Amino acid sequence: MKKVFAIARKEFASFFRSWTGVLTGVMFFLITGIFFVMLVLSYAKISMDPRGAGFSSFPDLSQTHYIFGSFFLNVNVILLFLVPLLTMRSFAEEKKHETLELLFTYPLSDLEIVAGKLLGLIWFFEILLVPLAGYFLVFHLLGGEVDWGPVLSGFLGFWVLGVAYLAAGVFISTLTKSSVMSAMGTFGLLVIFWMMDLAPMAGGGGWPLLISAMSPLKHFRNLTYGILDLRDLVYFGFFFFYFLFLSLRSIETRNWKNV
């Protein structure tokens, strides 16, 4: 376990060695900030005339629901761009620089390597979440009414979704030597997951429903509504470990691949 932390620390620190980490962070704060401010402003506008905006009565228009529920739903799109940027280097860069060769000769299991890398990424992702909490705190301090239950479950949902996406991104990164390919591949994969959610729009019947049930967004949405369902958490657990398993398999191929 110590070794997992050693790798995680190194991975985490690498975001601060180059500008990529800081830049990604700044962009993330900026975009999420814009989303948040826009939602607050639009809420303010609608609350002047709820009926005109299609809400039957004013109490329907809870701040928590309107602002925070939509906030997380909107912000998940940013993950499609953020996650490929975070994970593209994890294995691809080590493969390109051939630094993996030495890592494999140390007394480490493959699981320790992959877990360490993922953990470092998760830490960095968590750092990015801190300012989001800041938005809510400011909103609360300025006198907004916040129902903390849905907000926390929304946060949990966003974290769980991000971690699951990171696992997928790390897997894609093990497949290639090029960071660019890794980023594009991860983006493509995440977009497919995102579109799976839209399947029922294509038509009725069992298949579109099944496909959308397999989309992470479907399960994420429940959490943003404040519905904490064990099935959704199990889904994300499965998603995460499945990609962890694929990554392990992928780096194991060095044993039989024609290098």
Next chain:
Amino acid sequence: MLNVRKPRSTEGLVRFESVTKTYGRHPAVENLSFEIARGEVVGFLGPNGAGKTTAMRILAGYFAPTAGHVKIDGMDLFKEPQKTKRNIGYLPEVVNLYPDMRVREYLAFVSELKGVPRRDRGAHIEEKVELCGLGDVSKRLIGRLSKGYRQRVGLAQALVGDPSVLILDEPTTGLDPKQISEIRELIRHLGKTRAVILSTHILPEVSMVCNRVIMIHHGKVLASGTVRELEACLRDREAIFVTVGGADCEEPAERLLSGIRGVENVRVVERHEKEIKFCLETSQSRDLRPEVSEMFVRNAIPLLEVSRDQLTLEEIFLKLLKDGWFQGGKSG
């Protein structure tokens, strides 16, 4: 000196047991077996593509062989990788390190991965930095170091954790002559208490640093033994070159040379205007040079040069390749 603290001294520290590694259909290493004991510096020798790097990568635990076993101190490398890899230090052919880390920081990272206890870590790293001459650059970014220094950082990371087996894949490439001799001295020093296996295609390096040579070709052991043993096995036929001056000397010189006991097959190898070079083969282990020169002086034939063919490792190697001579009398 008697060493009583070695329970497993009968078995080599490193044992390759009929290791085969195939890439697709092409075997990079085929049925390779050898043993290395503690205190030995073994040179791994072979032309490019002979399977040196593959064998070393297997030994370093980078990937598993297709068949066969590798044992380190009696433990199977691929059955108990975590325990055995602790005893291995590996310097790859191309030293690739994280360019955005500082030297000391990197060594700390490696010692953590190799399980050096936290309280010893500082002193441990300090020792490696000292040993590899990295004191001046220990706070610099690895990406900014010269190739020679990067090679030393590579060596330092191999030494972290004090492994009993050191695997060095062409450790002196890219270094300047002064650095090369320093590194060689260091390897010799390290080899006293460890098993060191070193690959190179610089043949003189082998005779300078190694106690023993394992020559491989097409993934098989071609020959194995000390440099002297290898020389000896080919020295039963030795050549002496004699150069005399003047065209008129050819006939008497030839007659003289043929008269020496134990000499066969006298022939002219080079004929210039004023110089004739003879080659004579002998199967005697006795040095014939004094006899030859004395005889020529006595007969007043101008003698310009007498030399014995010094067999270098290159020649041994080429000869072994040409004769298809394999260890154990097998022939290909």
